Amino acid sequence: MNVLVVGGGGREHALVWKICQSPLVEKVYCAPGNAGTASVAENVSIGADKIDELIQFAQENNVELTVVGPEQPLVLGIVDAFEAKGLRAFGPSAKAAQLEGSKAFSKDLMKKYEIPTADYQVFDSVEEAKNYIDRVGPVAVKADGLAAGKGVSICMDSESAKKAVDEIMEQKAFGDAGAKIVIEEFLVGEELSLLAFTDGKTVLPLDSAQDHKQAYDGDKGPNTGGMGAFSPAPIFTPELKEQVMNEVMIPAVRGMESDGIVYKGLLYAGLMLTDKGPKTLEFNARFGDPETQPLLMRMKNDIVPIFQACIDGTLAKHTLDWDSKTAVCVVMAAKGYPGFYGKGMEISGLKEAEETGAVVFHAGTRSNGEKVETSGGRVLGITALGDTMDSALSCSYSAVEKISWDGIHYRKDIGRRGAL
Ligand code: AMP
Numbered sequence: 001m002n003v004l005v006v007g008g009g010g011r012e013h014a015l016v017w018k019i020c021q022s023p024l025v026e027k028v029y030c031a032p033g034n035a036g037t038a039s040v041a042e043n044v045s046i047g048a049d050k051i052d053e054l055i056q057f058a059q060e061n062n063v064e065l066t067v068v069g070p071e072q073p074l075v076l077g078i079v080d081a082f083e084a085k086g087l088r089a090f091g092p093s094a095k096a097a098q099l100e101g102s103k104a105f106s107k108d109l110m111k112k113y114e115i116p117t118a119d120y121q122v123f124d125s126v127e128e129a130k131n132y133i134d135r136v137g138p139v140a141v142k143a144d145g146l147a148a149g150k151g152v153s154i155c156m157d158s159e160s161a162k163k164a165v166d167e168i169m170e171q172k173a174f175g176d177a178g179a180k181i182v183i184e185e186f187l188v189g190e191e192l193s194l195l196a197f198t199d200g201k202t203v204l205p206l207d208s209a210q211d212h213k214q215a216y217d218g219d220k221g222p223n224t225g226g227m228g229a230f231s232p233a234p235i236f237t238p239e240l241k242e243q244v245m246n247e248v249m250i251p252a253v254r255g256m257e258s259d260g261i262v263y264k265g266l267l268y269a270g271l272m273l274t275d276k277g278p279k280t281l282e283f284n285a286r287f288g289d290p291e292t293q294p295l296l297m298r299m300k301n302d303i304v305p306i307f308q309a310c311i312d313g314t315l316a317k318h319t320l321d322w323d324s325k326t327a328v329c330v331v332m333a334a335k336g337y338p339g340f341y342g343k344g345m346e347i348s349g350l351k352e353a354e355e356t357g358a359v360v361f362h363a364g365t366r367s368n369g370e371k372v373e374t375s376g377g378r379v380l381g382i383t384a385l386g387d388t389m390d391s392a393l394s395c396s397y398s399a400v401e402k403i404s405w406d407g408i409h410y411r412k413d414i415g416r417r418g419a420l
């Protein structure tokens with residue numbers, strides 16, 4: 001069959017890489033893809049949110065399965081639009097994707113179905129938000145809608161919380177995504193995530209993974225989309241995973257169902273392990289980036305039948321198999337990320353890096369003739385397997401050292417938490 005992967009980041013390169021290994025698959029397309037996906041699939045120059053053009057492409061090229069990577073097209077209703085044309089697409093409907101697309105929707109669902117999460121209030125008035133801030137301690141101020149991972153401010157005092165409210169609601173830093181805000185209790189603990197496939201009934205968790213959100217070593221600096229990830233995550237004991245399944249993942253899918261929304265696709269819960277147990281920070285309606293890179297490297301199943309089963313409602317028949325080795329992904333970013341960064345820097349050493357045995361997943365890259373150059377903030381995700389965390393790290397970092405461009409930034413302590 002022909003498969004189309006929608007998106008062009010590190011997660012999508014990993015999805016393309018994994019899908020290409022399926023004996024069921026003849027040809028893989030990636031829209032718009034990057035320089036890495038071009039080496040294993042055929043890139044199609046259609047943006048991930050150009051739904052009508054993607055439908056036309058799928059119809060003209062006999063695409064039997066479309067896998068959607070990023071949240072934006074999901075929230076815009078790409079899966080509904082494909083289904084309306086009789087095309088099969090993996091991912092939640094627009095209604096189901098509200099779980100990521102609206103923080104107010106997702107918090108209200110959690111409250112209704114008693115899914116543990118931080119106490120919160122939703123506001124559409126600056127004044128009421130500020131009055132509330134005066135009555136509470138440290139908070140997280142969050143734009144309701146999608147803000148590419150930048151819509152959350154952690155505020156330890158009321159002054160910075162009010163500034164965050166002004167930025168989101170008055171200065172409209174995230175446009176309409178900030179028409180409403182969620183203000184919630186500040187939680188302390190270690191962050192974890194759990195990803196699961198679901199067909200709306202069966203919820204099938206992936207193995208554990210953890211990412212590193214902050215830009216600099218020692219978990220310092222601004223939040224990013226993720227500077228690295230590893231799998232498995234030793235902190236995620238089987239007991240904890242069961243607890244998160246029973247208290248968070250299954251109630252979310254069942255709760256949506258009770259509200260008349262079938263959630264099909266990949267459900268991602270971002271969690272804080274507090275001293276009162278795991279609490280849900282957010283839901284995402286798609287695979288995490290960069291957690292997908294180490295997870296798919298360890299997944300032994302053919303992933304295509306799993307995607308099909310999520311669409312067909314037959315996931316109960318499947319189990320997942322995992323390589324017992326450890327996988328780590330070190331993200332190499334452009335200097336300045338997650339703030340302002342330059343583009344168009346020539347990348348060298350890619351071939352030498354792959355010779356170490358690591359897989360170089362591309363994120364923000366593009367081809368320019370024979371050259372490969374940077375085209376985004378997160379540029380590459382160097383991913384390696386090892387018998388231990390140490391051996392995976394040594395392979396990954398030896399590959400990292402072979403690569404250069406003008407202005408590289410990466411964390412030197414990826415996997416440190418996992419090695420403890
Ligand atoms: P979110 O997009 O809601 O997951 O928030 C992005 C990041 O902000 C999370 O990964 C956490 O690091 C941090 N964060 C969000 N909510 C809270 C909270 N209530 N308490 C502490 N940190 C938080």
Ligand code: GLY
Nearest residue numbers: 225226288289290
């Ligand atoms: N790595 C976190 C995310 O994909 O949102």
